[in-house]
Amino acid sequence: MIVFINDQKIEIFSGAMVMDAILQYSKDEYTRLRNGQTLVFDRFGNITEPDGALTEGQILYLKKTESHE
Amino acid sequence: MNKKSISFLAIIILIFSLPVSGQQTSLFAPTEIIILHVNDMHSKIDNLSKLAYLADSLRKIHSNVFLVAAGDNFTGNPVVDMVADKGYPMIDLMNRCGFNVSAIGNHEFDMGQELFNRRMEQATFPFISCNIEVTDGILKQPKPFVTMRAGKDISIVFLGAIELNDRGIPDTHPSNVAGLKFSEPIKKMKEFASLKEKNTLLIGLTHLGVETDAILADSMPQLDLIIGGHSHTLIEKLFIRNKVQIVQAGANLKYVGKTTLIVEKGKVTERWDEIIPMSALTRVNPQIQALIDKYNQNETFRKVVGVADTPLEGYDALGSLMTDAIRDRLKVDFAFQNQGGIRVQSIPRGNITMKDVYQLDPFNNQIVVYQMNPAEITSLICNAFNLEKSIDLQVSGLNYTVTTDVEGKCAGVEITDNLGKPLNPAKDYSVAVNSYMATGYRFNHHDPGTTSSQTTVQVLLNYLSIVKKVNYSGVKRAFLNIKK
Numbered sequence: 001m002i003v004f005i006n007d008q009k010i011e012i013f014s015g016a017m018v019m020d021a022i023l024q025y026s027k028d029e030y031t032r033l034r035n036g037q038t039l040v041f042d043r044f045g046n047i048t049e050p051d052g053a054l055t056e057g058q059i060l061y062l063k064k065t066e067s068h069e
Numbered sequence: 070m071n072k073k074s075i076s077f078l079a080i081i082i083l084i085f086s087l088p089v090s091g092q093q094t095s096l097f098a099p100t101e102i103i104i105l106h107v108n109d110m111h112s113k114i115d116n117l118s119k120l121a122y123l124a125d126s127l128r129k130i131h132s133n134v135f136l137v138a139a140g141d142n143f144t145g146n147p148v149v150d151m152v153a154d155k156g157y158p159m160i161d162l163m164n165r166c167g168f169n170v171s172a173i174g175n176h177e178f179d180m181g182q183e184l185f186n187r188r189m190e191q192a193t194f195p196f197i198s199c200n201i202e203v204t205d206g207i208l209k210q211p212k213p214f215v216t217m218r219a220g221k222d223i224s225i226v227f228l229g230a231i232e233l234n235d236r237g238i239p240d241t242h243p244s245n246v247a248g249l250k251f252s253e254p255i256k257k258m259k260e261f262a263s264l265k266e267k268n269t270l271l272i273g274l275t276h277l278g279v280e281t282d283a284i285l286a287d288s289m290p291q292l293d294l295i296i297g298g299h300s301h302t303l304i305e306k307l308f309i310r311n312k313v314q315i316v317q318a319g320a321n322l323k324y325v326g327k328t329t330l331i332v333e334k335g336k337v338t339e340r341w342d343e344i345i346p347m348s349a350l351t352r353v354n355p356q357i358q359a360l361i362d363k364y365n366q367n368e369t370f371r372k373v374v375g376v377a378d379t380p381l382e383g384y385d386a387l388g389s390l391m392t393d394a395i396r397d398r399l400k401v402d403f404a405f406q407n408q409g410g411i412r413v414q415s416i417p418r419g420n421i422t423m424k425d426v427y428q429l430d431p432f433n434n435q436i437v438v439y440q441m442n443p444a445e446i447t448s449l450i451c452n453a454f455n456l457e458k459s460i461d462l463q464v465s466g467l468n469y470t471v472t473t474d475v476e477g478k479c480a481g482v483e484i485t486d487n488l489g490k491p492l493n494p495a496k497d498y499s500v501a502v503n504s505y506m507a508t509g510y511r512f513n514h515h516d517p518g519t520t521s522s523q524t525t526v527q528v529l530l531n532y533l534s535i536v537k538k539v540n541y542s543g544v545k546r547a548f549l550n551i552k553k
Contacts, residue, residue, distance in 0.1 A: 015240045046308070
């Protein structure tokens with residue numbers, strides 16, 4: 001399955017969750033996500049929970065929590 | 070708008086919602102329909118007493134209140150999933166909350182078809198999905214949709230659908246859905262579009278994920294509303310595509326969505342959706358809270374799930390047990406476990422409890438299966454070794470020896486199978502690793518991998534229930550040859 005994190009292509013196993021893709025994208029971002037310092041948004045601007053299921057071709061963006069106002 | 074202001078707004082709207090009890094519904098007078106929606110509760114029962122209080126409060130002052138779930142009610146909390154009657158606490162509590170309908174999600178199948186049949190029989194509400202056909206399975210054929218009424222003039226159809234992975238099945242272990250045929254969800258849902266002609270409202274109650282829900286909205290304008298799940302998306306702002314509203318309320322019962330539709334002359338003339346954080350609600354239904362407390366205090370974690378003939382001490386013994394369980398239960402050639410994922414030092418001789426198993430691997434990682442050739446397996450072992458310049462991977466199905474170079478890095482790996490023979494370099498082997506390794510470790514693999522949809526804990530509990538006793542005294546499968 002291929003998804004995109006901050007416009008970077010991530011090839012990941014089928015059935016992966018959002019947090020799996022973030023870990024593959026960056027261990028630092030994964031740590032920030034687990035610490036609540038980063039939020040994940042879909043291409044429509046909605047927040048996605050880290051344990052959400054991924055869809056083929058899904059586009060996600062990471063934002064620091066301070067910017068979520 | 071930030072979360073605090075949303076919470077405040079939600080509470081204000083809730084408190085000052087106009088009472089319309091006794092409202093006459095007709096084709097010509099405006100009718101208010103309230104749909105409380107949750108999705109992906111994943112057995113998180115603690116907030117169900119708040120949800121019950123909220124739903125009851127609204128029912129007292131509004132005539133047409135519906136409580137619906139968009140699938141994945143189960144899997145994620147051992148006090149629901151690991152009790153003798155798996156999943157029953159969730160159904161019991163959902164019944165008491167007064168749920169009207171649930172979509173079938175992929176995790177509804179985790180308990181197997183027989184148990185899911187029992188849960189559906191116990192439920193006072195239907196589970197629906199239009200793209201599941203029971204051909205040779207034991208699942209009781211679910212209905213594609215359910216019709217409900219708001220007064221005598223308004224009929225509301227909830228139409229269910231479930232997402233499929235690239236293997237054409239929902240994300241669960243394939244054995245859980247044997248004998249079931251799944252159709253492409255959007256194509257199948259469109260076959261039911263004519264329901265809109267004979268009913269006032271047609272609502273998709275889907276477990277497809279927001280990306281697929283958006284495509285569904287684009288291709289099925291007959292829908293008045295899509296209540297979604299699966300992607301664990303928190304849709305806080307009005308989200309409309311092709312004039313179809315899409316709502317979803319996060320996951321794990323941290324939020325509840327409250328969608329209000331005003332229907333006049335058979336059409337929706339006004340609509341709004343609020344996301345209410347459960348943390349903003351303070352009042353609970355005391356009877357349901359007492360039941361939740363009882364379920365939480367059960368003896369599940371003290372349950373004996375196996376016996377250790379000798380103490381399970383250190384990474385070699387514990388890792389060998391974990392990987393043997395994975396290899397045996399998933400029928401793979403080899404299984405690997407990283408040492409960082411083994412979270413206890415030892416399990417003493419004697420009874421192994423469920424708590425011991427959860428403490429051994431608290432991360433709830435899924436297990437991912439790859440087809441890998443020996444060169445790729447070598448790459449996995451070498452890369453894992455180089456992270457700490459020490460043995461990291463415990464294994465089942467093979468033995469290996471890492472030889473280091475003068476800098477202490479992996480210079481080569483000698484691998485032999487359980488019979489002491491080298492692996493066939495031209496052959497692909499099935500290799501299981503946890504999802505942390507699958508994504509956090511860098512290694513070569515031509516196969517992108519597939520989730521088994523099972524966690525290490527689930528597999529371990531299953532394995533121990535079969536083998537009963539384990540003995541890993543003196544077991545060692547990973548060796549180091551340091552080059553001076």
